[in-house]
């Protein structure tokens with residue numbers, strides 16, 4: 001049975017069923033040969049990038065994906081909130097751009113912005129991050145990396161380490177992982193713990209999880225996947241609070257003394273200093289491979305949504 | 308049941324009777340409707356009246372004023388099970404049990420300051436009702452969940 005995403009939006013990871021996820025993963029793997037060359041599957045198609053918040057990495061990943069598939073790219077990346085502050089209507093902007101493109105990819109500092117655009121335009125919309133909550137393509141990339149590297153997702157123990165309060169990648173990935181049978185360990189400094197509503201949400205779904213405020217090598221030994229996040233400086237409304245927590249956690253070689261042989265370490269990048277460079281040389285480090293997988297997943301999404 | 312009898316005696320000619328309000332909510336409802344008492348309407352408020360259905364309840368009678376659909380929706384939000392009686396020429400011409408719809412559009416603002424609905428005039432707030440009692444609603448844009456108290460605070 002073939003699964004189509006044609007004409008669909010991708011706003012939240014909750015919009016994607018487990019079957020669709022697996023179809024995206026298979027498509028991503030099959031597109032790997034074109035990631036280093038070029039195909040013309042999306043020749044004549046135009047992708048518009050509406051980045052109301054800068055994110056060079058996410059933008060480049062989408063651009064590369066579209067170009068490898070033979071499509072064209074237009075759009076903008078705002079260096080700051082200036083145009084939003086000026087009161088330009090997001091909806092008007094989107095309605096103008098929809099005349100030039102076949103698909104819109106949007107990144108915005110406010111929650112729900114991608115959904116608002118998707119409601120207003122006829123062409124498909126991909127949410128490349130809106131506000132502090134959702135980042136579905138990053139979640140798909142993370143899930144794909146786990147699936148590709150481990151050959152499965154069911155039965156794994158995922159340890160999240162770092163800023164669990166403000167990281168939209170974490171929130172979206174946790175949501176995505178709920179499609180599978182996994183165990184959670186959350187490790188973060190007190191001030192960056194999971195939000196209460198997230199905790200309530202997991203409890204309401206009867207999902208077992210462990211929460212700790214510091215990482216020990218014994219705890220790390222339990223994990224099949226360690227997912228590290230940087231502190232989301234831009235989400236802090238109180239600069240003093242940021243000063244208190246910056247540099248308060250770091251994954252280093254000592255944590256990895258007793259880990260499983262096939263442990264994988266992921267990070268959505270960019271990193272600051274929460275992930276020791278020494279770790280790059282270990283076989284556990286998969287975060288740069290994760291970037292390449294990100295390209296494959298975005299190629300798969302664009303192909304499946306546009307053909 | 309002295310109060311109840313008295314209320315029945317003081318019939319109004321034109322206006323509304325909001326009955327079966329949860330005890331202690333009448334003043335909040337008046338505030339929400341923007342009624343201060345200075346408008347000149349004849350208003351009767353009964354609070355903590357014994358009620359078979361609710362134990363105790365509040366009742367509001369307003370002479371010479373009707374409610375707009377959005378006012379009715381707001382009342383339904385904070386006072387489920389309310390009965391709204393519309394009176395014309397001393398007769399109850401309509402009696403309506405207010406029911407909260409499954410989706411609430413544009414009546415209240417989302418409590419999340421960085422929700423797009425608080426920044427884009429073209430985007431109306433939309434909430435999904437997760438639970439009617441106790442009230443729990445979820446923003447369809449940012450997924451923020453608001454409980455009864457938060458909704459109460461945002462209605463006035």
Ligand SMILES: [Zn+2]
Pocket residue numbers: 112417418419422423424446447448449450451
């Ligand atoms: Zn909201």
